[in-house]
Amino acid sequence: MKTKKFGNSNLETNPIIFGGNVFGWTLDEKESFKLLDELFEKGYRTIDTADVYSRWAEGNQGGESEAILGKWMKERGVRDQISLHTKVGADMGQGHNDISKSxxxxxxxxSLNRLQTDYIDLYYTHWDDNKTPVEETLAAYQKLINDGKVNHIGASNxxxxxxxxSLKAAEEQSLPKYEVFQQQYNLVERNDFEGAIHDICVENGVGVSTYFSLASGFLTGKYRKEEDFQGKERKGFVEKYLxxxxxxxLDTLDKxxxxxxxxxxxxALAWLMHRPGVTAPIAxxxxxxxxxxxxxxxxxNLSDEEMSKLNEVSKK
Structure with missing residues (x-):
C-alpha cells in the first residue's frame, strides 16, 4: 500500500488511518483482535488512539483502547510495523484538560506502559487546557523526544x-514543531477545519488528519430516521445530522x-482524501x-463533477 507524508515531516501514513476509539467501547478485546488482524492483513499499518479512549463506556476508566492495542501488538510481534499515534491532555478523571509539562x-x-512499547510514533496534544504556556507544553515533548520515547508530535482541537x-514558539525557540494537526472534518462538519486552521496548516507545512470522518457513522447512510439510532451508542453523535x-x-452519496x-x-472518505490540505482521514x-x-x-476516482456536487450540497 502506498503511503503519504504528513506535511513537511518524514512521518509516513497510510492514506486512511484506523481509528482505535472502538477498542474497549463498541468492541471487546476478542472482537478488537479479530478486526486488527484483518486490518493488518489488508496492509493498514497506521493506527490512531488516545489515553482517554474509551473512558466514556460504562465501567471504563480510560486507557482501555491503548491497553487492547498494546496487548495485540505484543502478542502478534508487530510493533515495529505499526505507525502508532496516541494523545494526551484530555480529562482522565481529574475534572479538566491538562497539557502542563509534569x-x-x-x-x-x-500510555507507554499500556501500549507495551518504549516509543510513540506520533504523540498529540489532544485538547487544550487554554492556560499552560505553549512553550511549556513543547518543552515536555522536547524531553520525550530527547529520551527516545516520542518520534513526532501533533495537535488536535x-x-x-x-x-x-505553538508554531511560532517552535520556530523561534528551537522547540519541537507540531507536524500534524487533527480536526473534525467531514461532509456535514466543514467549518472547524476550512478557513483559519486549513490556512495555518498549509502555510506551515503541517499535515492534517481528520476525525469523525464519517460523522460517527451518519455518512454511511445507516441513520435516516429517528428509529435507526434509538438505543445505539452513537445516538448523541448523529441525531443532530438528521x-x-x-x-x-445522503441522497447525493447514494447516487x-x-x-x-x-x-x-x-x-465520503474519497471526498476527504481529495480535499485541499488533508493528508489522511481517520475512520x-x-x-x-x-x-x-x-x-x-x-x-x-471521483470526477470533478462529483466532487463539485458533494462540495455544493455540503455547503453551509
Whole structure:
C-alpha cells in the first residue's frame, strides 16, 4: 500500500488511518483482535488512539483502547510495523484538560506502559487546557523526544490562535514543531477545519488528519430516521445530522455510490482524501464488512463533477 507524508515531516501514513476509539467501547478485546488482524492483513499499518479512549463506556476508566492495542501488538510481534499515534491532555478523571509539562511526562509513561512499547510514533496534544504556556507544553515533548520515547508530535482541537503561537514558539525557540494537526472534518462538519486552521496548516507545512470522518457513522447512510439510532451508542453523535441538509447529502452519496458500485462510506472518505490540505482521514470500523469501504475509497476516482456536487450540497 502506498503511503503519504504528513506535511513537511518524514512521518509516513497510510492514506486512511484506523481509528482505535472502538477498542474497549463498541468492541471487546476478542472482537478488537479479530478486526486488527484483518486490518493488518489488508496492509493498514497506521493506527490512531488516545489515553482517554474509551473512558466514556460504562465501567471504563480510560486507557482501555491503548491497553487492547498494546496487548495485540505484543502478542502478534508487530510493533515495529505499526505507525502508532496516541494523545494526551484530555480529562482522565481529574475534572479538566491538562497539557502542563509534569502532566504530559507522567501521562506519556502511562500510555507507554499500556501500549507495551518504549516509543510513540506520533504523540498529540489532544485538547487544550487554554492556560499552560505553549512553550511549556513543547518543552515536555522536547524531553520525550530527547529520551527516545516520542518520534513526532501533533495537535488536535487547538484554536487558530494557540496553534499559531505553538508554531511560532517552535520556530523561534528551537522547540519541537507540531507536524500534524487533527480536526473534525467531514461532509456535514466543514467549518472547524476550512478557513483559519486549513490556512495555518498549509502555510506551515503541517499535515492534517481528520476525525469523525464519517460523522460517527451518519455518512454511511445507516441513520435516516429517528428509529435507526434509538438505543445505539452513537445516538448523541448523529441525531443532530438528521435534517434537510443531512438527508440531501445522503441522497447525493447514494447516487454517486450507485454509479461506482461502492458504499456511501467509500465516497465520503474519497471526498476527504481529495480535499485541499488533508493528508489522511481517520475512520473506524466494527465489522469486517465495513473495512471494505477503506479499500473501495483507495481505488475510487471521483470526477470533478462529483466532487463539485458533494462540495455544493455540503455547503453551509
Amino acid at each position: 502532566y504530559i511526562l507522567k501521562a506519556a509513561e502511562d 487547538l484554536s487558530p490562535k494557540r496553534l499559531k503561537e 435534517n434537510r441538509q443531512g438527508l440531501e447529502i 454517486i455510490s450507485e454509479t461506482h458500485q461502492v458504499s456511501n462510506a467509500a465516497v 473506524s470500523a466494527t465489522k469486517s464488512s465495513q473495512l471494505q469501504a477503506f479499500d473501495e475509497a483507495l481505488n475510487l
